[in-house]
Structure formats: structure tokens, C-alpha cells
Amino acid sequence: MKWLEALGGKVYLWMADMGRVLMFLFQTVRWATGRPFYIKNLLKQMEQIGVNSVPVVLTTALSTGMVLALQSYTGFKRFGAESLIGAVVSLSMTRELGPVLTGLMVAGRAGASMAAELGTMKVTEQIDALATLATNPIKYLVVPRFLASIIMMFFLTALGVFIGIVGGYFVGVKVLGTNPVVYINQSIDNTKVSDIWYGLIKALVFGAVVGLIGCYKGFNTEGGAEGVGKATTGAVVVSCMLILILDYFLSALLW
Amino acid sequence: MSMIEIISVHKNFGSQHVLRGVNLSVEQGESMTVIGGSGSGKSVLIKHIIGLLFPDRGRVVVDGQVVNKLDEQGLNELRKKFGMLFQGAALFDSLTVWENVGFALKQHSRHSAKEIREITTEKLSLVGLKGVEDKMPSELSGGMKKRVGLARAIAMGPAIILYDEPTTGLDPIMADAINDLIIDLRKKLGVTSVTITHDMHSAYKISDRIAMLYKGEILEVGTPDEIRKTNNPIVHQFITGSAVGPITAE
Numbered sequence: 001m002k003w004l005e006a007l008g009g010k011v012y013l014w015m016a017d018m019g020r021v022l023m024f025l026f027q028t029v030r031w032a033t034g035r036p037f038y039i040k041n042l043l044k045q046m047e048q049i050g051v052n053s054v055p056v057v058l059t060t061a062l063s064t065g066m067v068l069a070l071q072s073y074t075g076f077k078r079f080g081a082e083s084l085i086g087a088v089v090s091l092s093m094t095r096e097l098g099p100v101l102t103g104l105m106v107a108g109r110a111g112a113s114m115a116a117e118l119g120t121m122k123v124t125e126q127i128d129a130l131a132t133l134a135t136n137p138i139k140y141l142v143v144p145r146f147l148a149s150i151i152m153m154f155f156l157t158a159l160g161v162f163i164g165i166v167g168g169y170f171v172g173v174k175v176l177g178t179n180p181v182v183y184i185n186q187s188i189d190n191t192k193v194s195d196i197w198y199g200l201i202k203a204l205v206f207g208a209v210v211g212l213i214g215c216y217k218g219f220n221t222e223g224g225a226e227g228v229g230k231a232t233t234g235a236v237v238v239s240c241m242l243i244l245i246l247d248y249f250l251s252a253l254l255w
Numbered sequence: 256m257s258m259i260e261i262i263s264v265h266k267n268f269g270s271q272h273v274l275r276g277v278n279l280s281v282e283q284g285e286s287m288t289v290i291g292g293s294g295s296g297k298s299v300l301i302k303h304i305i306g307l308l309f310p311d312r313g314r315v316v317v318d319g320q321v322v323n324k325l326d327e328q329g330l331n332e333l334r335k336k337f338g339m340l341f342q343g344a345a346l347f348d349s350l351t352v353w354e355n356v357g358f359a360l361k362q363h364s365r366h367s368a369k370e371i372r373e374i375t376t377e378k379l380s381l382v383g384l385k386g387v388e389d390k391m392p393s394e395l396s397g398g399m400k401k402r403v404g405l406a407r408a409i410a411m412g413p414a415i416i417l418y419d420e421p422t423t424g425l426d427p428i429m430a431d432a433i434n435d436l437i438i439d440l441r442k443k444l445g446v447t448s449v450t451i452t453h454d455m456h457s458a459y460k461i462s463d464r465i466a467m468l469y470k471g472e473i474l475e476v477g478t479p480d481e482i483r484k485t486n487n488p489i490v491h492q493f494i495t496g497s498a499v500g501p502i503t504a505e
Contacts, residue, residue, distance in 0.1 A: 121347075124348075125342070126345050126347055126348070128341070131307060132307070132337060132339040133359040133362065134331040134362070135358075135362050
């Protein structure tokens with residue numbers, strides 16, 4: 001029965017941790033309203049999380065769009081359905097791959113950076129120092145990162161989807177020789193405005209996950225350099241897991 | 256009148272009972288030093304005074320207000336009366352020296368950036384620093400960081416200053432310079448101060464009274480002379496720094 005006890009212990013710890021994350025979310029939302037607003041901090045975070053993530057998101061989206069076109073061409077050619085490549089690329093990028101891949105990339109880049117920065121601030125008592133200077137650390141540090149993460153994930157996903165579709169078009173039309181008019185018509189006919197919104201709603205949720213988990217892990221860092229390392233790894237792993245798990249439920253909900 | 260009263264404070268971290276009914280009062284304008292070994296609960300105690308930690312049982316009263324009963328706004332208002340120097344200075348490493356020192360002024364006063372810069376320069380000169388305003392914390396030595404931390408602590412004109420191991424990690428000359436600075440600031444600003452340290456040279460020099468914290472309880476409180484002449488074997492062993500006695504290295 002020892003394994004059952006160990007399993008129960010793990011589940012208990014996981015539930016307790018989730019409870020603390022929800023409390024942290026509640027506090028963040030609470031402090032996001034009301035003055036003062038740290039606009040300068042928000043803009044700085046939008047640059048760090050959003051603008052600095054553009055190269056990695058563009059590369060991922062472009063590669064995915066191109067590979068998707070190439071792979072679906074290989075499969076569809078067997079059924080003589082090459083004309084549907086545009087629709088497949090467009091739908092996949094808007095509803096699924098755009099938001100999920102952008103979420104994973106931003107979690108790896110910006111989520112890790114957030115956890116490492118805040119974790120270092122925690123272990124060097126900078127967060128305590130902030131509190132002693134009568135400034136709420138959640139309002140000053142977490143709220144700008146949380147909001148910037150949500151806002152920039154929206155725009156990064158929109159950019160990623162567009163670039164992925166452009167990459168798919170390039171491979172489908174310029175490399176594989178599909179008719180450009182058919183390609184574009186198929187893309188437009190099969191992609192509704194609601195598909196674009198579904199993808200962008202997912203992006204907003206994933207942005208909240210990356211911002212929340214990155215900050216939570218940073219704020220709960222214990223120990224020295226080892227603790228910062230664990231917090232950084234934890235932020236990336238938990239954010240990525242949550243993005244993948246929530247992706248299923250959001251897909252089911254927004255079907 | 257007591258500026259700070261710590262009344263029967265207990266604090267647990269999991270199964271670890273760190274503070275076991277601490278009682279201590281600090282008078283207005285007094286310099287109180289809490290001494291004790293590593294892990295005796297000194298840092299935990301000082302964090303209770305400024306509301307970074309809250310007691311599981313007992314009360315902390317500062318300037319007539321019960322710290323553990325205050326809401327967030329009340330706590331922030333109370334914290335404006337404090338300045339705190341952290342062990343590692345805890346300077347914000349993404350901000351320059353003058354932005355660090357002027358941080359609270361920027362957040363809580365209506366001074367213009369130019370005025371904040373002037374006040375910052377004045378506070379930095381009070382701690383013996385000139386021409387470092389635009390440096391980043393990473394460009395400063397350990398002693399300079401402590402001085403900047405001190406300038407930040409006094410920027411808002413606090414009534415109480417808390418010093419967390421102010422001389423730890425400094426060479427003996429720099430440590431003594433920090434001691435002189437603490438005494439000098441107290442004379443100039445008339446503040447109440449609470450220092451935690453295990454540096455006995457510093458404790459004798461800067462304190463009106465010294466309290467010994469041992470295993471989560473205050474063992475003895477007295478003037479530096481009274482502490483020097485103590486009959487308590489634990490306090491005696493600690494202040495003489497002997498490895499032989501009731502306190503064992505753990």
C-alpha cells in the first residue's frame with residue numbers, strides 16, 4: 001500500500017500547489033484594478049515578452065506553415081485533393097497550430113525569463129525590499145507581466161498565423177505548383193471569421209497561463225541559484241503542460 | 256513610550272517552531288540590537304516588525320498599531336515610517352543607484368524627477384557616497400551597496416530603521432565604517448533602530464540595549480555593559496565566541 005500512500009501524497013501536493021496558483025491569480029486580478037498603474041513597467045514587459053519573441057515565433061510559424069503544406073500535399077496527392085492544401089494550412093494555423101506553437105515558444109522564452117528574473121529577485125530579497133518601500137510586489141511586478149503576456153500573446157499568435165499561412169502559400173503555390181487562385185479561394189472559403197477568433201481566444205488564455213505560471217514560480221523560489229534553476233524549469237514545464245491540456249478543453253468548448 | 260512591542264510572538268514554518276513566545280520592547284529613539292546564532296530566528300523576528308511575516312500567535316505593535324491586524328493599505332502606510340537595510344542590500348539590479356534611492360519618493364511623493372535626484376544626492380552624501388548616482392548596483396563593491404541600501408532606507412525620513420546584519424560580509428574596516436554611519440545617522444535623524452547581528456563588536460558599539468535570542472526565545476536583555484557581565488552561561492558563551500559551552504555547533 002506504500003505506492004498508494006506515495007501517490008496520495010503527490011496528488012495532495014499537486015492540489016495544494018494548484019490552490020496556491022489560483023490564490024495568486026485572484027490576487028493578480030485584484031491588484032490589476034485600481035491605481036497606481038505602472039504603465040512604464042507594462043510597456044517594458046510588452047517589449048520583453050512580445051517584441052523580443054517575434055523572431056522565434058516567426059521562425060516557428062513559417063517553418064510549420066511550410067512543412068504543413070509539404071506534408072499535406074504528399075498525402076492529398078494520393079486522393080487528387082491537392083487543391084485543399086490551402087484550406088488545411090489555413091484552418092490548422094488559425095484554430096490550432098498558431099496559438100499552441102506560439103504559446104509553447106513564448107513559454108520557453110519569456111516564461112522562463114520571468115521565473116528566472118523574479119526568482120533571483122526573491123532569493124536576493126529584492127521582493128521583500130519592494131514591500132518594505134510600501135509598494136505591493138504583485139501590483140508592481142506581477143500585474144505588468146501578466147497583462148503584457150496576455151496582450152502580446154494575442155498579437156504574436158495573429159502574426160504567427162499570418163506568417164504560417166504565407167509560408168504554406170509559398171510552398172503550395174511556388175514550390176509544388178498548386179493553382180494560386182484555387183489555393184487562396186479554398187483557404188478563404190474554408191476559414192470562417194469564428195475560426196480566427198477561436199484561435200485568438202486560445203492565445204489570450206495561453207498568455208494568461210504563461211504570465212501567471214512564470215510569475216508564480218519566480219515568487220515561490222526557495223534557496224539560491226539551484227532554486228532559481230528549478231523555478232525556471234518548473235515554469236516552462238508547467239506552462240507547456242497547461243497549454244497542451246487547456247488546448248484540448250478549449251478546442252472542445254469552441255468547436 | 257515603546258515604539259515597538261513584540262508580545263508573546265510564536266511562529267512556525269511547517270513543523271519548525273522558530274519563535275516560541277518572544278517578548279521585546281523598543282523605546283522611541285532607542286537602538287536595540289538582537290544577537291543570536293545562525294538559525295535562532297533573528298531574521299524571522301525582524302520581518303515580523305515590518306509586516307513581511309505575521310505571527311501565528313501573539314502581537315507586534317508599532318507606534319500604537321497592531322501590525323498583524325492591519326489591512327494592505329494600513330500596512331503600506333505603516334511601512335512608510337520604516338527604512339530597512341537588508342543583509343545583501345537588496346538593491347533593485349535593473350535600476351540605477353539614484354533610481355534605487357529615490358524609489359519610495361517616486362512612488363509615494365509628489366516630487367519631480369529633478370527634486371528626487373537632488374534628495375537622492377543629499378542622502379547619498381549622508382552615507383559618504385558621491386558621484387555614484389548613475390552607476391548600476393552591479394558596478395558597486397559590497398560596502399558601497401550597503402551604503403546605497405542605507406541611503407534608500409533613509410530616503411523617506413523614517414522614524415524606525417531596521418538593520419539586517421549590517422556588517423556581514425564586509426572587511427573589518429568597512430564594517431566599522433558602517434557602524435559609525437549607523438551611530439551618525441541616529442544622531443542626525445533621531446530614529447529608533449533595531450539591528451540584528453552576530454557581530455559582537457558592532458553590537459557593543461551601536462546599541463543602547465542588546466537582546467539575546469536563543470532557540471526562539473529572548474534569553475536576556477540589557478545594556479552592552481550588563482551583557483558583557485552576564486552570568487547566563489549561554490549568553491556568555493555567545494558573546495565570547497567560545498566553541499565550548501552549552502551552545503553546540505549544529
